[in-house]
Structure formats: C-alpha cells, structure tokens
Amino acid sequence: MDSRETRSLWVFGYGSLCWxxxxxxxxxxxxxxxxxxxxxxxxxxxxxxTVTKPGRVATLVEEPNGATWGVAYELTGEAALSYLETREVSLGGYTTNVVTFFPRDxxxxxxPVLLYIATPSSREWAGSAPLHEIATQITQCSGPSGHNVEYLLRLAQFMREKVPEGYDEHLATLETLVRLRIKENNLCLKALMGDGPTEPQAAAAAAAAAANIRQEPQPQEERRDTFQFSTKLPPKKLRCLNV
Known part of the structure; x- marks a missing residue:
C-alpha cells in the first residue's frame, strides 16, 4: 500500500459494514x-x-489472543464520515477507537483504521447471554433497516464466502441456531431477508474488497425500508457488497 493511501482515513467493518x-x-x-x-x-x-423490542447486533470484545476478520474501506470525502457517525454513533450507540489493521494481502x-465499537457503557448495551437466547431474540426482532435475521445471516454468508479463513465460532453457532428457530417456527426466510443488496453494483463491490482494488462510485437504487433511504443520501453515495 503506497504512502498516499496510508495517509487516508480508513474504517474497519466487521458487522453490517461488511455486506x-x-x-x-x-x-x-x-x-x-x-x-x-x-x-x-x-x-x-x-x-x-425497536425501543420495546430491541434486536442484537455485532460489537467487539477485547480478548488478548483474539482476532476479528472483516473489510477495511478507504473513506473519500466528508460525506462518508458524516454518514458513519450518524449510522454507528448517533443511531447505533457505538463509540470510536483507532486500531491496527492487518491486510490479508x-x-x-x-x-491504522477507525473502529466503531460498543462497550458496557453504551446506551444500548445488551451484554452476554446464552447463545440460544440471543438466537431467539434475533429471530423475533425487526426494525427500520429490516429484520434482525437478515443482519446475522448476511454477515455469516459474507464471512463464509469472502473470508473463509476468518471462521468465527460465535457467529457460526448463532447462524445455526437462528436457522433452526426459523424452521421450528415455520417462518418464511425470504420475507425475513428482505430485498438484499442490489445488483450489479453489489457484485462489483464485493470483488473489489476481495481483490483490494479501487472502484468508481456507481448509481444504485434506494431500498425504502432500510437505513440507506432514511438518511436521504443521494443514490450515487450508496455502495453494497454482494453476499
């Protein structure tokens, strides 16, 4: 990575930012x-x-020998940082930190990368719970950006397909338990997953992350039941990763 790029501001995605x-x-x-x-x-x-029925999303917990795989993005322009501050801090309850990122290449x-992380002092902190309880909660919750099941399964699929070396037992176990809950309760997986990332821009962005190449921004149709619509960002500012 050249000196020009390392002087840029980068953000590390390990949850929905991946896909x-x-x-x-x-x-x-x-x-x-x-x-x-x-x-x-x-x-x-x-x-x-929702306030009365909160879902569960990913954060990071310190562990001396731990490692978390994901995607680092180079931020371009002030709009990207403003968007992230709204999405992750104002609405998500995360705080910021700076850590060292180790590329797969x-x-x-x-x-260094910017990291959005929740801690026990975060206003929406849910904390540890048995995995079967977390899976049940995820299966029962949805909000303005879509169902909680979509968040979990798209992240699990992204990691499995794009970052196979980043096996995460916590994530994989939750995926298995949530799929079991869906089957037990005879739920419609397609309805839970929503429309998903759009094509063909999604495939191009996923390939860019995997290959470490630069992509020019492409126009994309807004999805009206997600956060990307509620922020009122122009379509050309929106990017997705295919899962």
Whole structure:
C-alpha cells in the first residue's frame, strides 16, 4: 500500500459494514485486527429492532489472543464520515477507537483504521447471554433497516464466502441456531431477508474488497425500508457488497 493511501482515513467493518457499507469509498481490502473477538452483545432499537423490542447486533470484545476478520474501506470525502457517525454513533450507540489493521494481502503493510465499537457503557448495551437466547431474540426482532435475521445471516454468508479463513465460532453457532428457530417456527426466510443488496453494483463491490482494488462510485437504487433511504443520501453515495 503506497504512502498516499496510508495517509487516508480508513474504517474497519466487521458487522453490517461488511455486506452493506452504504457510503462511497475508494479502495477496500480484507484483513483482520488483533486482540478483539466479535460478539452479538450490542442491543439495537434503531436499525434491527425497536425501543420495546430491541434486536442484537455485532460489537467487539477485547480478548488478548483474539482476532476479528472483516473489510477495511478507504473513506473519500466528508460525506462518508458524516454518514458513519450518524449510522454507528448517533443511531447505533457505538463509540470510536483507532486500531491496527492487518491486510490479508501479505504484500501490504499494516495500517491504522477507525473502529466503531460498543462497550458496557453504551446506551444500548445488551451484554452476554446464552447463545440460544440471543438466537431467539434475533429471530423475533425487526426494525427500520429490516429484520434482525437478515443482519446475522448476511454477515455469516459474507464471512463464509469472502473470508473463509476468518471462521468465527460465535457467529457460526448463532447462524445455526437462528436457522433452526426459523424452521421450528415455520417462518418464511425470504420475507425475513428482505430485498438484499442490489445488483450489479453489489457484485462489483464485493470483488473489489476481495481483490483490494479501487472502484468508481456507481448509481444504485434506494431500498425504502432500510437505513440507506432514511438518511436521504443521494443514490450515487450508496455502495453494497454482494453476499
């Protein structure tokens, strides 16, 4: 990675940012951060749940020997950072930190990334719970951005297909339990998953992240039942990753 790119501001996505960044970005690359593990311990009443029935979304918990895989995005322009501050901090209840990102591509040097993370002091913190209870909660919750099931399953699918070396037992177990709940309750998976990322822009963005190449922003149709519509960003500012 050249010196010009390392001077840029990058953000690390480990949750919905993996499959739906929702903002215009420059380069992107798959990799990991150290000393953290992904956990569905953050409550959510603005995207994947409601005040009376909050969902659960991913955050990171410190663990000395832990590692979390995801995608780093190069932010371009002030609009991207403003969008993230609204989505992750104002609405999501996350705080910010800066950590070192290690690219999958060994020819690239590690570099600092912006990290959005929830802690026990976060206003929507849900904390640890038995995985079967978390799975039941996810199956029962939905919000303005769609069903909580969509959030979990699209993240699990992204990691399985795009980052197979980043196996996450917590995520994989939750996926298995949620799919079991869906079957037990005779729920319609298609309805729970919503419309999903749009094509063909989604496929191009996913390929860019996997190959560490730069993509030019493409116009994209807004989905009216998601956060990307409620923010009122122009369609050309929106980007998705295919899962």
């Amino acid at each position: 739906h960044p929702g903002f215009q970005f420059g380069a992107s690359t798959v990799g990991y951060i150290r000393h953290y593990v992904r956990r569905f311990w953050q409550g959510n009443s603005t995207h994947r749940g 060994a020819s690239l040097n590690p570099f």
